[in-house]
Amino acid sequence: MSTTANQKAGIGSVLWDYLTTVDHKKIAILYLIGGMFFFLVGGLQAMLIRIQLIVPENEFLSAQFYNEVLTMHGTTMIFLAAMPLLFALMNAVLPLQIGARDVAFPFVNALGFWLFFFGGIFLNISWFTGGAPDAGWTAYAPLSVFSEGHGVDYYSIGLQIAGFGTLMAGINFLVTVINMRAPGMTYMRMPLFTWTSFIASVLILFAFPALTVGLFLLTFDRLFGANFFNPDMGGNAIIWEHLFWIFGHPEVYILILPAFGVFSEVIPAFAKKRLFGYSSMVFATILIAFLGFMVWAHHMFTVGLGPIANSIFAVATMAIAVPTGIKIFNWLFTLWGGQIRMTSPMVFALGFIPTFTIGGMTGVMLASAAADFQYHDSYFVVAHFHYVIVGGVVLGIFAGLIYWWPKMFGTLLNEKLNHWFFWLFFIGFHLTFFLQHFLGLMGMPRRYWTYLEGQNLDLFNLISTIGAFFMAVGTLVFLYNVVKTQMKGEKVSGDPWDARTLEWSIPSPPPFYNFKQEPLVRGLDPLWIEKMQGNGKIQPAEPLGDIHMPNRSLTPFMISLGLFIAGFGIMYQGGMWVLAGIGFATTLGSMLYRSLKDDIGYHVHKEELEEEGDGSNG
């Protein structure tokens, strides 16, 4: 994303700038580019799936290739598209919302991004080296253990590397929120997006270790002759399912909670009202996160855990509907009595409410353990989780991207094209997925490469595929809009939406140190308070002084690159062991370098700051 200054600087130095940056705003842009790239890759895979299913007994893709495509579609969308795009928003906005100059650990922040990036690249190299993973994004053992070739090895090692990155990002945001809030920014004055990102980080901290353990066991089963999951050798395949879903269910909330946060920012901003029931929104978030850890077995109702376990998990799962319902009604009552402006972020938010309500409803239906014996692993489930993940997370990501685009790039995306994007995507989405509920109940299991004629499944599959094309066209409109807007490069003010929170009180894009002086926060929606009660400018909490900033560093890139190289050595073994040696040497050497070399950063001096205006959004 080129700003005028960067264009002058030349390609090489821009590249170096981004390779070594530790600035949360630039890392946000890196996450955005990475996440969007993988979103397009995953979208392409989705189109392949839908084209294969457009008619019965289609021969467009082979059975094996179809399994690879469906596995990589899920894996890519969850780990390499949705999560990084949310991290892009968190990085871009969260420090600004709490009045911080950066995240708590800028170096670790960069490391988190590069680990994700190399993990994602590693996973996708499998396409060119004899086949991608083919055991589903859930990689159920023992299918994943028996899977031939190296596909699933790419899965286990690639996700391991990317997972380290996610874990670090989560810890970083936790510490940032706890330690870096500006004076006056108490917990109960934090914007909801910060709150939900904070809670999502807690979930990351507790959920990802389960995935890490599972992936290690899988790696050892496949590469080093362990037999954790191999039933022939006394292993237990069900353990994988537990480990995976103990991670996998909180993962759903890791994705959806920040999206809830986005809507809780967008809706008050464009209804011109404070969020209705702020404190119950916060507690609903915490409650969802808490309950999210005790429901994983609802993915396993058909495994044979027995009626007692199934009933307990069914009731626990239903309980989550209560805090989620509280949220829906609080959004509706935020709108009630407001002055609703139909800007494009708001249209995404309004599209989200009915869509997610349907997804939540089918969620409760799925929670009914006995009935799940019919829904489970059918297209009903496919429809359900696309309603919550596309209808919730993806709409949330785009609402957030459009809303905060001015803050990230200083430009405003074309509103008209955004509306086109929304309607194409939204209509396409419902066309694609609504009928899939019925397909599932009509007897179509999920992950079916093909379906026979004469089962009355043809028409709905055809409509579903047509809908997918609408979504694809909508996404292309968005990309066109991005390119067009950035080429034009028309700058906007620091507060183009007339919004309420702290990030809009500084210029767009913000200076690299964010806040010239630490802001003084006087309540919830600080900018709104100053607009109503003051002069519209946030008062500083400290006199102008020197600002301490971290130095740029290539070390995060090198640490990640080392693990990437080592991954190949571990996987191919034999003569390739040397790669593992080189890789681990690079990683450990970089870590050693980082530990031994004192890097105390630098100071931006008061005199320089005085030359640059007052640091407000003017």
Next chain:
Amino acid sequence: MKGWMSRFKAVFALTVMALILSGCGESFLSALQPSGEGASMLLDLMILSIVIMLFVFVIVMIIYVFVIFKFRQKKGQEDIVPKQVEGSHALETLWTVIPIILLLILAVPTIQYTFALADTSPETTEEGEELDQIWVDVTGSQYWWHFEYRDLEVTTSQELYIPTDRRVNLSMISNDVIHSFWVPTIQGKMDVNPTGNKNEMYIQAEEEGVYWGKCAELCGPSHSLMDFKIVAVSPGEFEQWVEDMQSVSGEEEPESETAQAGQQVFADNCMSCHAIGSSPNKTGPNLTNFADREKLAGVFDMNEENLREWIATKGEEMKPGNSMMDAPYDLSDEEINQVMEYLMTLSPSDVTPESANNGVYEDSDLSGLFPEESEGEGSGEGEGNSDSEGNNNSESGSDSESGNNESSGNNSEGDSEGSSSENSNDNSDSNSDE
């Protein structure tokens, strides 16, 4: 439980909804057109949950549409600042309590049904007397299904014959990866695990028919081709089928010379994996009643062309990744013809998938299959009773032996079959219905 559900139905006029839903899909495949006890219960539960959820959805949508139209900013209102409402305890309480109540309404039958479906104990008659149980050991393999009727010495694959109006218990295990056994019209699905923990469930069909089953857990390239069938025939026909299947030893000599040659080719090349007659061999599908199958390999039309391609190519293109591709045989065209002719003679019974759709209903209480503790009336005398109401519950009268069979079904383990068919006939006289 049933009365409770039906009262609910009356309240919400659920029949209307059932009608709408039943327009969906084919009657042999759709969960919305149940033909079995389990699937019917599950549809009830689904409809209850849909109604509750639609109630919530309608309320959300009414508020939603209202606020969007009512509170949209109009031209000239840009400077209006709405009242900044903090919240409302009353409203918060309202939309916490009502959902909890709605969820409780759903949770109670959910738990009841979850336990009811997991119950594989013997069925009882109206008089509280336990009926003999039919147990089938199901084995899932990449990409086919194997069925062994416990204690009946009947083995088959791909097409599972069951009597109508009688629960058949399944004990399921996998030979390789996880599969999932799903017959949407009869019963919800259950995973088939390789780990040694056998999953149990019952299936019960209320009407005769051939119901399609699917594998519902990703199990490899041909996951979508791992279909099977449930052939639900009347109890009398089922009993006939079992007896016919029991009589096959695999040694029977076919009539035509080609088929005889084919039998030899089969014995030399195929027998190590494929058994004919009751056999513990489940390396490949059991072929005892191969010629009666509705589908070849679960999914293809049963015709000469498909069969030839299957044998000649070992199903390489037809079912990618199937284990027959590793089979070492190499047959000439002539040998293939001979084997095909032999295979098409494998039709030990007149009871075939067609019997499920021919409208003939033969009643039986299946006591002939369980000689030691036979009860109830006749064992497949072929009365041709087409009264579809006539299930065994209404007919197996009070029995003098009721004291003996607290643990019937399991008692029959180890009993040799066939030794006491007379015994069962004797009993049948004493218990004929009024």
